[in-house]
Amino acid sequence: MAFIKKLVVTGVIVSIAAVAGFSYWAKSPLTTDGPAIDFTIDPGVGVGVATQQMVKAGVPVNPQLFNILARVTGEAGRIKAGSYELKPNTTPRNLLRQLVRGEFAQEAVTIVEGWTFKQMRTALAAHERLRHDTVKLSDDELMRKISSEYTNPEGLFFPDTYLFAKGSSELAIYKQAHQAMLNHLKAAWETRDPSLPYKNPYEALIMASIIEKETGQKSERGMIAGVFVNRLRTGMMLQTDPAVIYGMGERFGGDIRKKDLQTDTPYNTYTRTGLPPTPISLPGVQSLAAALAPAKTQALYFVSRGDGTSHFSENLNEHNRAVNQYQRRTGK
Known part of the structure; x- marks a missing residue:
């Protein structure tokens, strides 16, 4: 009788130790240094095959223990297929949670x-x-x-x-x-000034794409938009070089020449009035905002000062003086 009791006690101690050891393993990092390990779980596979795929990819996990962990937690059937990344200091428990949640790389x-x-x-x-x-x-x-x-x-x-x-x-x-x-x-269009000379949101997108290419100065986008809107309203040609360059396509060699400005294309805003037929770039949110909420200005012209900013003019005489001043400074 005493022998049987000893066996029972021993069995209980062993079981407790096994559970404690398993719990310790589940909470211990699989890796402590080195780069992340990429691995993929194929669609439709069970936890056993998924574990094999991880091990084959270099994940240092004990396959038998990981399978037990997945089954005792009731998550063996919830593993999602996809591409994953094992990061340093990930524990088996966190790895299983990553697979169940589908936290892909x-x-x-x-x-x-x-x-x-x-x-x-x-x-x-x-x-x-x-x-x-x-x-x-x-x-x-x-x-x-x-x-x-x-x-x-x-x-x-x-x-x-x-x-x-x-x-x-x-x-x-x-x-x-x-x-x-x-x-x-859509969001920008819904808050637009109703007096703007755009027939539809697509025309506003075209304008935004021009503004995007005309200046890298976020603070000037509203003024650039104001100039082009004023030109549209008065029937002036937009005369924007980026549109001409876009229309040239592969013919553009890095410099725009007088001949290029005189050669007609659907995008040549020196030979055609109004907006080009399509956008010329992918505009960001600030250019969209500028196109649909341009600055209130009487300016019809602008020229680069050579320092990333522009000089804006309300009439041609003032503009010509600015061109002479700033183009001479930049050596053009």
Whole structure:
């Protein structure tokens, strides 16, 4: 009888020790230094196969213990497929929580204000962590894929930094950026000055794209917008070089010449009145705001001072004097 009691006591002690050891393991970091480890869980696999995939990728986890952890916590069937990242000091318990919550490895791609859509496509196609499912699509096909009402993509994607899980679709980024631009444009349009000479939000987007390319000075965007709005209202040509350059396409060699200003294209605002037919860049939120809430000004002209700022003039004589002064200073 005493022997049986000893066996029972021993068994209880062993069980307690095992539970304590298991609990300690579950709360102890798998790694303490070194780089993060990337791994992928395939769709439709169980916890056993998922654990094997982690181990194969270099995750230093005990597969038997991890399987037990997943089952005793009731989370074995809740693991989500996707690409993950094991960061230093992650415990088995936190790793399991990461898999259950679908806390995928986060990547980022930045679309820069003032880029053209072509530059955006180049950046996404070059990103190593995206799934390139739009490379063979034409611009028209891409716009149809994202269910856009527009056919020309220029200007219709909001420049921002977008986070995504490793292996995400390029198309998902395009959809997100397109919807973001539509949302920002709608918000700006709803608070616009009703006297502005735009027929629709798209024309405001065209103006915003011009403002984006005309100045890097955030403080001057309202004044730039005011000048162009004044020109539209009076029937003057916009005479904005960035639009001419956009219309030149691959012919632009870095310098704009008098001949270029005289060569007609749909985007040559020196030969045609009104707005260009499409945006010429991807405008940011400040350029959208400037286009729809321009500064109240009588200015019709502006010229660069050569220091990043501009001189604004209300008449041609004043403008010509400013051109002579500031172009001579900059050696032009």
